Amino acid sequence: MANVQITSRQAYRRTDDYTPGTPKLKLVTEDIKLPLAPTSVLIKVHAVSLNYRDANISNGGNPWPVIPHGIICNDAAGEVIAVGQGVQTLAVGDRVGPIIDTENITGRESTRSWLAADEDGVLADYLVFDERKVCKLPTHLDWVEASIIPCAGVTAWTALKNTSIGQSVLIQGTGGVSMFALKLARAAGLKVILSSSSDDKLKDMKERFSSPPLLTVNYAKNPAWHEEVLKYTNGAGVDLVIEVGGTQSLVKSMKCTRRGGIISQVGYLSKQNVNELEEFLPLLIDRRVILRGINAGSKHDMDDLCAALSATLMRFDDIIDLVYSFDKADEAVEFIWQGKQVGKLVIRL
Template sequence: MALPKTYRAFRHSKGNTPTTLDLATEELPSSLKSNEVLIRIHAVSLNYRDVAMMHGTYPVKIIERCIPASDCAAEVVGIGSEVHDFQIGDRVAPIFDLNNIDGTEEERLVLGGDVDGVLCEYAVFDRNVLFHLPKHLSWEEAACITCAGVTAWNALDMPRSKGTALLQGTGGVSMFSLLICLGAGIRPIITSSSDQKLDLAKAIGGSDAVDTINYRDHPQWEEDALRFTNGRGVDVVVDNVGPSSIAQSLSSLARRGTVSLVGFLGGFDVDRFPDTVTPTLLKSATIRGISVGSKIDHQTLCDFLSEKDIGLRPIMDSVTFSFEESQAAFDHLWDANHMGKVVIKL
């Protein structure tokens, strides 16, 4: 396949937030370093982090005119002279944090923020930050793994987890958590303010395999979680809301359970944190901050999906966008009308 000299990429516009996406033309490198791999990107999936950055509500700085997005599925189209673990045509993706190979990194280097992301047609990466994607997934499905998938994997404390998990909402991390629960034999309880989304979640897992709670109709949702578990409580909460929900998350836990903090949909107001020490002590509970995972985690999740390939496919929103419609994809995610992962197809 003849490679072009230039390729298209979207970059954040200059100026005050909310920013927009500007289409840019980038030059393809004329040669690769010995350890580099050139990939052609076929699909990109978005995370709430991506749109929060665009709207100035994400609590980190991003580089000027950054190429957004961290999650993609790609094909190897060029390799350096010392690359032996990847071949032309392999299906790959880069890990979320380029410094996190084995979980011992001291400083983060995250795609789509600290460095340019993957909302582009081609990209070059060091071979050490790439992992092999499951062969049975489509490009669009495979693009959902990097951030949401690995976050869900770690939030559920896989592969050690068992019992019951409470999943907040029906966004990308929660729906990937649902997928993992169904494959691992963990009983999922999922919350939403939409009965339609809850019905879809039940349809995915089977009406007898998934418990649901409409938190708008049942604002004390921790009581429903206790009822579903016969008063025992859940083993893990995948908490996407943050400070405003931590008290209820702890109340819904079984003894020695875990609250995995993965999101901030309820905002970053730390003054809204209740007394977490007392219930944590009384239940011998654990509160964990989750920040995606290592390359080892990425590949372990892919191996799990490959082993459980019958019916275990990442859950995508009903609307898929073209590369030219990338701005509309960001707007769609920001409007929160999606269920599962919002995907851009190149």
């Protein structure tokens, strides 16, 4: 291990006070576990990207158990500043990000451990990870852009699997995963239909992605929005839906998916009500829909995504909505919680 003088770090831990209007995070100073284990690396964090999940956990809405007062966030980009004596795949100076399910290396593992839930997350100025749980990031991206890859990027990448040029995809919402998926889908030659409850957000997206023209649907103004999607596909339905709502939108998503098409369920943003699933089984069988749960992806998926981004030199500055400073972390979480963002919100250290 190199002679590094860093022995402590600053991190944001949850207060676990879910009362509206109270701080959801507390800045703490804590020791870094040193010396490094033989296969571990010390990372200086440069940017952390926020997802809706972070605000949901901080406000007590996560449907899965979380450790008490954990560090939030699972999207980070940083620089290796020290390595354990047995590290073989990384070196000081490498640009890296940790995978968000630290058990999911190949995609065949039977266990999982999610950052910011089963273990501490990444909203800190220094992190320690085993080299197996870290991926090299594309060198052409700045820290802010690179920070959105591990969670939003990998989720979008795996959600779009098994599509090909000329096929159609319905992408729901304008959050981080949806915007990353939009970028990837357009680059892959897919016909994109984007839905939102806000005309202003849709107008913004049509201006940002004007060629070819972006097809849009306002699901709040049109309760039968699935019929509008069907019109865009001449009644056949889209080949793929990136589903972020859950029970409130899933049945309608199935109605506008072609027979034999795929729905990638990546989120649960709407209020969940099982009574809205009355037509679920008949539609699943009748339309032969493949419904697959997307829980981000594996280390191999992240490596593949980073290779694709490096090959195409794709940039993401056009889907970065806001950049906050480290001292404004609580404010950033509240902004996400209120659903104000269009694209990604990033904290720069």
